[in-house]
Amino acid sequence: MKVTMAAVTALALSSACLAQTAPALPDPAGTDPKALGWMQGFPPAADKVVTFGNGSFYSFPRTRWSFSHMREMLPTVNVWRGSGTPSVLPVAPKDLDKLSFTDDKGAKASWAEMLTRTYTDSIIVLHKGKVIYEKYTGSAEPQLPHSAFSVTKSFIGTLAAMLATEGSLDPSAPVTKYIPELKDSAYGDATVRQVMDMTIGVQYSENYADPKAEIFDYARSGGMLPLPPGYAGPKNFYEFLVKLKKEGNHGEGFAYKTVNAEVLTWIIKRATGKSAAALMSEKIWQKLGAENDAYFSVDAIGSESGGGGLSLPLRDMARFGEMMRLGGKFNGQQIVPTSVVDDIRKGGDPAKFAKAGYPDVLGYGAGYAYRNMWWVSNNKNGVFDARGIHGQRVYIDPKAELVIAKFSSHPIAGNMANIPLTDAAFGALADYLSK
Amino acid sequence: MKVTMAAVTALALSSACLAQTAPALPDPAGTDPKALGWMQGFPPAADKVVTFGNGSFYSFPRTRWSFSHMREMLPTVNVWRGSGTPSVLPVAPKDLDKLSFTDDKGAKASWAEMLTRTYTDSIIVLHKGKVIYEKYTGSAEPQLPHSAFSVTKSFIGTLAAMLATEGSLDPSAPVTKYIPELKDSAYGDATVRQVMDMTIGVQYSENYADPKAEIFDYARSGGMLPLPPGYAGPKNFYEFLVKLKKEGNHGEGFAYKTVNAEVLTWIIKRATGKSAAALMSEKIWQKLGAENDAYFSVDAIGSESGGGGLSLPLRDMARFGEMMRLGGKFNGQQIVPTSVVDDIRKGGDPAKFAKAGYPDVLGYGAGYAYRNMWWVSNNKNGVFDARGIHGQRVYIDPKAELVIAKFSSHPIAGNMANIPLTDAAFGALADYLSK
Incomplete structure (x- = not known):
């Protein structure tokens, strides 16, 4: 519990809401949760643990793991899907990865790049x-x-x-x-x-x-x-x-x-x-x-x-x-x-x-x-x-x-x-x- | 957090494992969680709250509510059912409530009574x-x-x-x-x-x-x-x-x-x-x-x-x-x-x-x-x-x-x-x- 406030402060300071100039961002490729090894192994290595108590679950890049695992750290209540058959979502794949567009800075970018750059x-x-x-x-x-x-x-x-x-x-x-x-x-x-x-x-x-x-x-x-x-x-x-x-x-x-x-x-x-x-x-x-x-x-x-x-x-x-x-x-x-x-x-x-x-x-x-x-x-x-x-x-x-x-x-x-x-x-x- | 140890002690003292003589038990009819009003209302009344922090979630008769709601108090991990159709459980109802049997004390009891007496x-x-x-x-x-x-x-x-x-x-x-x-x-x-x-x-x-x-x-x-x-x-x-x-x-x-x-x-x-x-x-x-x-x-x-x-x-x-x-x-x-x-x-x-x-x-x-x-x-x-x-x-x-x-x-x-x-x-x- 000792690091609680520090963790929260670190979280806040590492973020920027509505800032006019964006801070330098970590390279998304370096934040892959599997490559970083978060929560792998039984137990995970001490420096690979993502947990609630010290706030690490809400510190980037651990969030790349924790956002898909919130219930493993927090109490939750179920929103039941019912007992019926899932509705059909027909599939008709298109390769969008190379779709080119002009980004918000006026530069050319691809769909796949957008996905990476937005984590x-x-x-x-x-x-x-x-x-x-x-x-x-x-x-x-x-x-x-x-x-x-x-x-x-x-x-x-x-x-x-x-x-x-x-x-x-x-x-x-x-x-x-x-x-x-x-x-x-x-x-x-x-x-x-x-x-x-x-x-x-x-x-x-x-x-x-x-x-x-x-x-x-x-x-x-x-x-x-x-x-x-x-x-x-x-x-x-x-x-x-x-x-x-x-x-x-x-x-x-x-x-x-x-x-x-x-x-x-x-x-x-x-x-x-x-x-x-x-x-x-x-x-x-x-x-x-x-x-x-x-x-x-x-x-x-x-x-x-x-x-x-x-x-x-x-x-x-x-x-x-x-x-x-x-x-x-x-x-x-x-x-x-x-x-x-x-x-x-x-x-x-x-x-x-x-x-x-x-x-x-x-x-x-x-x-x-x-x-x-x-x-x-x-x-x-x-x-x-x-x-x-x-x-x-x-x-x-x-x-x-x-x-x-x-x-x-x-x-x-x-x-x-x-x-x-x-x-x-x-x-x-x-x-x-x-x- | 102050009542933590007290709650745990109360829990332990209210239980008996392998005791040769069973303590007097509360009347099951008086422990219905809906009648007792646990966790009803937004928020529930203060004395009707079941929560983790003070250990109340594990004190009887609150357990009659909490055992069906564990994830709402504890972090949990899902055991996924998959995406298939549920297997069929055919139904052929029988009325068992009046089924009579001799209980472990040699007395006559019914199936329905057994259900009540075992909470x-x-x-x-x-x-x-x-x-x-x-x-x-x-x-x-x-x-x-x-x-x-x-x-x-x-x-x-x-x-x-x-x-x-x-x-x-x-x-x-x-x-x-x-x-x-x-x-x-x-x-x-x-x-x-x-x-x-x-x-x-x-x-x-x-x-x-x-x-x-x-x-x-x-x-x-x-x-x-x-x-x-x-x-x-x-x-x-x-x-x-x-x-x-x-x-x-x-x-x-x-x-x-x-x-x-x-x-x-x-x-x-x-x-x-x-x-x-x-x-x-x-x-x-x-x-x-x-x-x-x-x-x-x-x-x-x-x-x-x-x-x-x-x-x-x-x-x-x-x-x-x-x-x-x-x-x-x-x-x-x-x-x-x-x-x-x-x-x-x-x-x-x-x-x-x-x-x-x-x-x-x-x-x-x-x-x-x-x-x-x-x-x-x-x-x-x-x-x-x-x-x-x-x-x-x-x-x-x-x-x-x-x-x-x-x-x-x-x-x-x-x-x-x-x-x-x-x-x-x-x-x-x-x-x-x-x-």
Whole structure:
């Protein structure tokens, strides 16, 4: 436990969120988890162990192993696939590795280079519903769920929107209708809709580069980072959330803060009397015909992290994306109401999104918005996506009939580090497939 | 963390292993986990929380909830079911609840009463391969793996015997051929066969009623109990095992000690270069056509507990039993070599078993033995079984063509508390079905 704070600090300092200039990155080829020997042997050599207690599980390059093995270090709850036969994903392979595109720096690059440069662990590409490309590297395997980080939020946002359509959740209601305990917190005068679209004024920093950022307090409360000796802070998500203080006004501008997803998770649980894992299994995972179970990490009292706790099997994450591309219909049934998908695709208010002040290099065009915890480009292809901070993606391009699910373990926790390069390649692929 | 030792002590004092007189037991009807409200609500009320940190997850009656939710409190590794269709378990229901039998105290009892009195969470009965009875109570659900405790050992023993048949493990070899690190431990002059049959002389007490018994040191090393402040003992299974000291001689008498199963787990991993979870998935779970994944709890460095760490879905545990009843053949294939099943059914040396000195009331007849980590009765029906300390069972009666899989959360950690009553009912059922 002695190295706890050091490890957390090292993690934070080795990361950079939204930095204008990217730090030098380790050569991806030198971070292959198998070549580095993480967790090989019984026991692994002392310097090859990846473990929770000293925080090493969340330090790059060990993350290239740990992101495919989260449950081996954290308590988790199952998202059951049900007992049915997996839905069919037809296969029609294309060799994309040599696909050439102009990267975000204006240089020529290939698809395969993009995968390497974004520290990709696994990726699957569906075009018109067929698997045209699928690849696993390092520790990734098809049946191993990979940490999805904030892709989790899009599942929670979709569930919340589904519950609203069913009438069991009222987006216009005050948050306190469902969670009276939040009365004296930042959420005391917020609506559920403001939480769903992250237009909440709350004192909470998501800056991974600042060791004092609240994101780390949040992670500790949820059991996602080891506790330093003498720790006296909140010991579960609920205890953390009720203490959040207001900063600014609600409803004015988009501000991406993970705690909103945790509050929304709490809301959907209270609205239904069911756990997030049960809701996701019943309403999405079983209906998709998933091949494998997924799981949430849980805090000390069994509460799922709806902000970033999901680990997902790649193919099943792609099924989720394909279902969204098809307006909510997949595996022979309407899983998500079309109105929910339409609402997401339409997006939130671009003027509110613009207030987040993202740098131009991220390529967020005039119509960019955030709705029901999805990123909505409103670009020429109508791309919308779910994303995790280390390069996890569910990328849906309706016009090109393209869905990409991608898991990465990028050393930098920040969109700047991987979105511009990745999106340049994804856009080029869409153009190529649309020729 | 303050209540750690108190919790462990309370646990130990509330249990009695092999006690000649059973303590007064709580009324099972008053321990229904749903009625008691464990872990209901978001968050659960403070006095309804079941959590790892204070040891409450292992205190009865909370165990009636926690045994079906181990992964929500402990790190675990998946035992993958594969991607195939589950094997068929035909159903032909019989109402067994009123089946009458004479219990171990000579009183009349019914099947349903036996289930209640042994704190049964779930049970399934197969006769001639058909499901004649299946029941879930309290927190148990068909898709939720339940802690199997020492049923785990029979999986490890079976895997070891399979590897021996394949030629990748030599039972006659010294343990140190596979684990040189055990040279200076109790296992320094033991053979693999002695480990497989638990005829090892090792200083290690399995007495749950003694708070100082090594079983608790073992559990702490494996991350299965919280660590007291300032804990400086072994922090994984391997560190614990290498320190075990010899006591008595090897090969002379059966002595049931969980550490032998942990050593055997280490051996099969070293012999194959694969984890126990991978071995079980490849060689057993996938081939059975399991409906659901299983899992092992793991220590701080990801090592499975092969002594008691498995959690299993009930129906799939029954498939395992049925496969053993059928001489290793199930789901259209030979899964375990017939020679391995025959060797288990034949049993070990009864004279060595007798040296364990079990009380008569346990009903161990003259031929009783222990082989490859199975309990072998050599009784008139040829019953052999896998068992866990809180009443978990895989009971195989070849003559009656009967297989019973049962999960319990009995408050007493000891065979005395549940085996005599359970076996009286199982025997009566065998007679009834054989009429």
